[in-house]
Amino acid sequence: MIKGFKMKLYPGQEAEYEKRHNELWPEMQDMIHEHGGKNYTIFLDRETLTLFGYIEIEDEELWAKGADTAINRKWWDFMADIMETNPDNSPVSIDLKTVFHLD
Template sequence: MKQVAFTMKLLPGNEAEYEKRHREIWPELAALLREAGIAEYHIFLDESSGTLFAFQNLQDDSTGTDHLPETAIMKKWWAYMADLMETHADHSPKVVPLRNVFSL
């Protein structure tokens, strides 16, 4: 599996709402992510800093995630989440890619 990890930043006081919205993720968005080759997607919160750590396992042959930012449902989700986290002008989350330095 290909692995991807990154961080994002949650705005203070939005922890419960962020979790709620993800518990209620839209079925069409979940389907799109799976179709794009995301086999697993985990998001963890460092409550002391508001840093969100995201980790994805992608199918080995997956290149389908490249098109996700262009889809209408992804843009709609970003707009829905924009009031909770740091985003760019287009509402896409500010993402910091992480480099794998150790695996066991």
Template structure:
């Protein structure tokens, strides 16, 4: 497994809605994530800053990279766009983090 993490940003007045939408994750989105080799996906919120910390494990980088090309992913990004900082294609503004320590 490849461990990945990133930081994104949700608007402070949208915390509850962001959580609600993830609590009600579309079944098609869940299926597509799993089809692209995703496991143990978690998102954590810093309520003081609106910073989100995302952690996931993927089976293969290339397979994971193709997730962004799917229609369901693009629909999800459009659905989430009003709640968070996004790029022109509606993908979340995201900064990938570098792993510096791991204890198995």
């Protein structure tokens, strides 16, 4: 299953966002894989500061359980100062509808 979603950076945080992801904690990488995530890519639209995420997941329910892990909540707290977040520090994330796919 493929998921696409968008998030938003605060102005001037592009380099910091990229730096933090280039130094992604091994525990966070493990959590993503343990919850069925692979081929995870995030793109940035520099004009709008919109992030577009693409990830392949095994199962929606398994993937959703990753949000409740301690390491994921720690990551959300770590990222909250540079991007739009909800009151629990989760990123404001809008799922995108698949309109075309080609293997």
